[in-house]
Amino acid sequence: MDGNGRWAKKRLLPRLAGHKKGVDALRRCVHLCIERSIPVLTVFAFSSENWNRPQEEVSGLFELLALALSREVPEMARQGVRLHFVGERSSLSERVQTGFAQAEQNTAANQRLQLNICFNYGGRWDMAQAAAKVAASGQPLTEANISAALALAHVPDPDLLIRTGAELRLSNFLLWQAAYSELVFSPTLWPDFDAADLDSAITAFAQRERRFGQTSAQVCAQASASALPQVAQKR
Ligand code: FPP
Numbered sequence: 319m320d321g322n323g324r325w326a327k328k329r330l331l332p333r334l335a336g337h338k339k340g341v342d343a344l345r346r347c348v349h350l351c352i353e354r355s356i357p358v359l360t361v362f363a364f365s366s367e368n369w370n371r372p373q374e375e376v377s378g379l380f381e382l383l384a385l386a387l388s389r390e391v392p393e394m395a396r397q398g399v400r401l402h403f404v405g406e407r408s409s410l411s412e413r414v415q416t417g418f419a420q421a422e423q424n425t426a427a428n429q430r431l432q433l434n435i436c437f438n439y440g441g442r443w444d445m446a447q448a449a450a451k452v453a454a455s456g457q458p459l460t461e462a463n464i465s466a467a468l469a470l471a472h473v474p475d476p477d478l479l480i481r482t483g484a485e486l487r488l489s490n491f492l493l494w495q496a497a498y499s500e501l502v503f504s505p506t507l508w509p510d511f512d513a514a515d516l517d518s519a520i521t522a523f524a525q526r527e528r529r530f531g532q533t534s535a536q537v538c539a540q541a542s543a544s545a546l547p548q549v550a551q552k553r
Contacts (some may be wrong), residue, residue: 319344321483321507334378339509341386345393350516351431352397358432358473362491364438366406380414383437388419391424398430404469405439408426432473441493444469460518470495478523482508482515496498500526 326336340379351359364379365529394401403418408420409449417516439551448467467473476492479499488496488504502519504511529537 319363319508319511320481320485320489320492322509325509328337333375334382335377336507336509337379337382338410341382341390343509344391347511347516348394348399348431348433350513352399354429354516354520358434358476360404360434360436360470360473360476360492362436362439362489364405364437364439365490366438366443369488372482383414384417387421391421394433395428397423398428399425400428400430400432401425402434402472403437404434404444405437406443407438411436414494434470434473435489439469440490441488442490445494465494468494475499476503478519480504480516480519482506482511498528498530500528 322336322340323333324336325339326333329335348359363383368379369376373488391401401421403422407415407418445464445468447469448464451467452459452463470492475495475497476499479488479492479496480502481488481491482504484503484505492499500523502522504515504519506512506515527534527537
């Protein structure tokens, strides 16, 4: 969700005004995903590195988080959204930790959209904590064991990863899980990200050939085999 600061700067507003609009854009995006029957949305709200921002901006983001937990979560719960907060929690205040746990509990039965909010999250943090967990359990450090210990083990790897705000990098987001994600870099600043931007990213995704290490010919052969009627496949 990149571009809040630039959105505000263009309007001669404080950066926090951009983050506030960012919350509106997140609400809109959740609604758009529900409309399009997208089952999982994972967003990057606060990175392990965002602590290095000016103190005023960091505390503003935490105030926005508290506001979002009290105002947005009840409405998301009504819409059938299941919330997960993903990231390192022990260094967050008791109040924030309780807010995360309550939001997760109150939405645990919902099934329309799983919304993962990455907060105090970093892809490297996730890989390191997963490896430590596997090592402590005495299991071998295999890909399967690491995957199962990651903070996002409850959802499949993302098919599509969208970064807004015209920057062409991952910035420590989903480093493990994005191995085969299709990447879309949108020039739109996050507060302006709307239905047209989401649909344009989905259209770009639909035009990609996903090969997962195979050749194009293999992918085409598998696609035509799976398109055959069942009876023809059995012969
Ligand atoms: C990156 O834009 C955005 C963030 C670091 C914060 C994202 C937060 C929100 C969208 C608000 C919703 C989050 C909560 C608290 C639930 P940037 O500030 O780096 O923008 P810039 O690159 O234009 O400066």
